[in-house]
Amino acid sequence: MLVTLRDTPADAEITSHQMLLRGGFIRRVTAGVYAYMPLMWRVIQKISSIIEEEMDSIGCLQTLLPQLHPSELWKQSGRWQGYTAGEGIMFHLKDRQGREIGLGPTHEEVVTKIASESIHSYKQLPVSLYQIQTKFRDEIRPRFGLMRSREFIMKDAYSFHSNEKCLQGKYNEMNDAYKRIFSRCGLKTVAVDADSGAIGGASSQEFMVTADSGEDLILTSPDGKYAANQEKAISKASEPLPLPEGKSCFLDTPSQGSIKELCSANGLDASQIVKVLAMLAIKEDGQQQPLLISLRGDQELNEVKLTNFLSGLLEKPLIDLQPITQEKLNAQGLGEWPFGSIGPDLSNELLKKAKTWENQFIRLADKTAIELKTFVCGANEIDKHRAFITWADLGVHPKTSDFRKAKPGDRCSHDPRQKLKESRGIEVGHIFQLGKKYSKALDASFTNEEGINENFWMGCYGIGVSRLAQAAIEQNHDSSGMSWPISIAPFEVIIVPANIQDPLQKSLSELIYQKLKDQGVDALLDDRKERAGVKFKDADLIGIPWRLVIGRDASSDKVELTKRDCKKTELLKTDEAVKKLLEEIFTNRS
C-alpha cells in the first residue's frame, strides 16, 4: 500500500502538506477532512505512545469521552451560542428527537459534569484524566492539510484539585511533561505566553514548533527570558515625540483621513496623534454595543486584548467585533459620522436615534494614548482636527488598558535595552490554569477538609497530535522529501532490494528483514517490482531514517547503509551493517 504521487498536488500550499499527499500518508476526503493511511497511522500511533507514557508517568488516567455533546451542558457553561452562532466553530445537529447536539471541539463541559458526579470529597483529589481522540472544528477556512483541518486528533487532559497550589503544581508537571514529549518526538519547540481565548482561565502557555510556515507570530527577547504569541505579547512602546508648546486650536485637514496624510501635511509625528476607532461589540444575546477606542497614532489595535477586556467588562460573552461603517449607520437610521476626524469625545447624541444599538459609547484608550500630555486628535467634524489638546480639554475619561499590538523591534518590558525579535511557529500544545471557571458554571463541587462545599480548581492541557505529526515534517525535510525523527518515523529502516527479480538480492533482503524484525526493529521491505531508481526516490520521499540497499554487491555479501537526514552512505558487510543499525537504533531508543 505504498502509493506515491509524482506531481505536487495543486491544492497543497505548504511543503509538509504536499509531501504528506505525495507520499501517500494522507488522502483528502472533503474540505479539511483527511484519511490517515497506513504510514501516517504508524506515525500517529508512535506519537500517541510517547504521549501516553508521559501522561501515565505523571499520574494521569486515560479515558475516552463522548464526541456527541448535549447542548444543555454548553448552555450551562455559557459557550453554546459563541460556539455555534456566527463565527462559532462547533458542528451541531438535531437528533431524531429534535435535541441539539454539538460535535466536541474540546471537553471542559463534559469532563466537568463527569467529575462532579464522580468526585465528592477532597480525599479523592487530585484527579487528572486524559484522552486521545478525534475532535471537530467547522473552520471558516480549512487549509494546510492537518494544520487547520476540520477533523483532527488531540490529546486533551483535565485536572481537578482542591486548591490553587495543587493546580499550579500539576500545571508545572504538565509543562515539564510537554517538554519531554516534544523533545522525544524530535521537535524543536518554544514555550510562549499565550492568550487563553475561548477556553478561558487565568494563565496559559503555548508550545510552538518553530517553522517559517507557522501561522502564529512569536515575539521573543534576545536573552531568551521572554517569549509570547503576538496575540498576548506585551512590550514597551517607543517614547512619543513631545509636541512643542502651543495653545489648543483647530486645524483644517482636508483629504487627511489617514495618519500618514495628517503627519506629512502638518509636519507631525504619528506618536503625537490620538486616533479613534469606532467599533461594534456583538454580545451573545445579540445586543450591539458601540465602542470608541483611542490609540496613539503609531500603534495598532490588538483585537484579542480588546476582546478579553470587553468580556470582563460586559456581562455576556462577546461573539464578534466589527468596525462601524456608514452602511451600518444607515441601517440604524443614523446620519453621517465624521469618519477620519473622530475624536475621543464623539458625542453620545449621535447614538440617540439608533434602532437597536445601545445609545452610549463605551470609551476605551490604550495606555500610550492616555500618557500623552498634549496631542492632535479629530474634531468630530469632517476635515477638521484639533491640536495641543489634553485629555482634560476633552472632558472624557476612557477606561484604560493595554490594547496595542506588540511588534518586532519594540523594547522588551523586562529589559528596555533589548528589542523583541520575530519568528513564526506552529502551535502544537497549550496548557491552561482554568481556575473555577467551569466548575462554577456547571456547579461542580466537592466537600473540602472543613466539610464545606467548594468548586473544583481545574486545569486543561492539549496537544494537537495530527498537527504535531505534520509539523515534524515542516521542521524535518529536504528537497527530496520528508526526514522523520526516528522516534516517530513510520518505520525505523527501509530495506530496498535494487532488483527484486535477482534471487540473491531477494533472499538476502528477506534474510536481513527477518533478522531485524526478530530484534524488534520496525523494518519495511520494499518488495515492489519497480525500478531501483523509483524505489530510491520513494524511500527518500517517505523519509525513513535508515535505508539498506541490497544491490549488485550482494554477491560479495555487501550492502549499502544510508542515513536519511545527512544522506551519508557506507558500503558494509551485511553483518556489520545489521550490527551498526541495531546499535544506532537501540542507542536512540534509550
Next chain:
Amino acid sequence: MLVTLRDTPADAEITSHQMLLRGGFIRRVTAGVYAYMPLMWRVIQKISSIIEEEMDSIGCLQTLLPQLHPSELWKQSGRWQGYTAGEGIMFHLKDRQGREIGLGPTHEEVVTKIASESIHSYKQLPVSLYQIQTKFRDEIRPRFGLMRSREFIMKDAYSFHSNEKCLQGKYNEMNDAYKRIFSRCGLKTVAVDADSGAIGGASSQEFMVTADSGEDLILTSPDGKYAANQEKAISKASEPLPLPEGKSCFLDTPSQGSIKELCSANGLDASQIVKVLAMLAIKEDGQQQPLLISLRGDQELNEVKLTNFLSGLLEKPLIDLQPITQEKLNAQGLGEWPFGSIGPDLSNELLKKAKTWENQFIRLADKTAIELKTFVCGANEIDKHRAFITWADLGVHPKTSDFRKAKPGDRCSHDPRQKLKESRGIEVGHIFQLGKKYSKALDASFTNEEGINENFWMGCYGIGVSRLAQAAIEQNHDSSGMSWPISIAPFEVIIVPANIQDPLQKSLSELIYQKLKDQGVDALLDDRKERAGVKFKDADLIGIPWRLVIGRDASSDKVELTKRDCKKTELLKTDEAVKKLLEEIFTNRS
C-alpha cells in the same frame, strides 16, 4: 478514581449495564452516549490490542478514516436517503458552507473512494485496510448501555481483490481470525448465517456471544451443522393438514377476524387457511406501493426476508414497511376494506382512487401458501370467507418466495429429522462478501491482467468493540459483580491491604505491588482509606481475576490469594503467592 455506586441504577435494564455503571466503568452523558472511564478504557485497549495483533497477522493495514462523510459519496452509493430519512440512523448536519455531512456509521463509501484513488493495477491487489474507531448511529431506542448506544467503538476492515476467489480466501481468513479474537477475549461465541441488511452483498456471517439477555434470536440444529439469526433462518415448515374433499363455497364468519377464531368456529387447522397481510412499502423516493402478502395460516411473516425480496424487485431501496390501516385508507380518500376477510385476489379497483399510492397491488405469497392444493381464505367481504378454494379459482399469480419466519421446533432444512433449537445472542462481529456492490456504484476500478478496467471485488468485516466489552460481562458475572476474562480484564491482579493504616500491611502491599509491576504484571493497589469490607466488595464488583489480600497475617508473612471466578481462596507465604500468581498469569498469556 475507583468510584463505585452502592445502588443499582434505575435506568439500567440488564445486568452487564448495571454492573458497568455501579463499578464506575462508564458514565452516561446523554441518551445512548457514554464516557469510558479509566477501568473501562483499559478493557477497550486490551480488546483492541488483541484485534490489532490478529488483523496484522493476516496482512491487514491499520488506518484511520474520517468520521465526517460528505453526502455526495453516500448519494453515489444510493444510501444517503435510506440512512438519513425516516427510520435512517445516520446523524447528519450542514456545515457552515451549507454542505451536507453525515457522521459515519460505517465506511464502505469512504474506503471505496480512497481505494479507487490509490489502487490502479491488479499488481497492487489484494489490499486490506482496517481501523478501530468511534462510530455513530441515531438509534430509535438506545438502550442496554453499550449494547445499543448512539456512539460506539467498532473495528471495521475492508478488503479489495481482483477476483472473487481471492475475496473468498480473505473472507475465510477473517472468519478464522474472528474466531481467534473472540476466543482470546475469553468469550463463547457462535457463528451464524445472517442477513446482509443495509450493507448488502452476497454472503454474510454473524458472530454471537451467547447470553440470555441477547437481542438476537438464534436458531441452531442439534447436530451443530446449522446456525442462523432468525432474521435469516430457513427451515422446513410442518406438513399442512389436508382439507377434506369439497366444492368451493362461502362461509359466514361473523366475529372471526383472527385465524384462531376462524379455526375454532369452523373446526379448521391453521395450516388449512391462507391469510393475507395488506402492507405498504415506502421507497426511497417517497413512492408508496401497496402489497398483499399471502401466508399459510400457521406461519408468520419475516419482514427482513420480505424487505430483501422487495429491494430486489423494486428499483429504489426500501425505507419502510407499514401495515395498511383504515386510517391510511381514509387519508388516501379510499373507502372501507374488508379487513379480517381479505383474500389473495383483493381487487385492484380498491386502489383506483388512491391519492398518492400506486394503484396496483404487488401480490406475494410464501411458498407454503402456494403449495396448498385447496384452502380457506377471505372472501373480500366483511364476515365472509371461502372454503375449498384453489389458486386457479382465485385467478391471481403472486410472486413466490420464502417469506416465513423460521421458528424453534421447525424441522431443519438440511435434515428434517432434527428440529431447530432456540438460543439468544449478542452480535459482536459480522463479516460480508460485498462483491462489486460498492465498487460499481462508486465507479472504483483497477486494470486487470488483460489490461481491462474492472470493478474491485470487496469484503467488509466488523467487530463491535465496546459492545464486546459489555457482552463479556453478560457472559461472565455472578451476584457479587463482574468476573473479567483475564486477557481483557482492566488489571490482572488487585492488591488489597485490609487496613492501609497498618504500617506493616501498607509496606508489604507496596512491596508486592512493585514486585509484580517489575515483572510486567498489570497490578492495581487499592490504597484507599476505606474499610476492608468495602474494598473487598468493590474488588468483587469490578471483577479483577486475582485478588491478593494483605491482612493480619502479614505479621507472619502470609497473604490471601483469591481467584475471582470461583472465589477459591488460599493463605500462602508471600513468596509463594507471588510465584503462583506469576505462573498463572504467564501461562495464561502464552
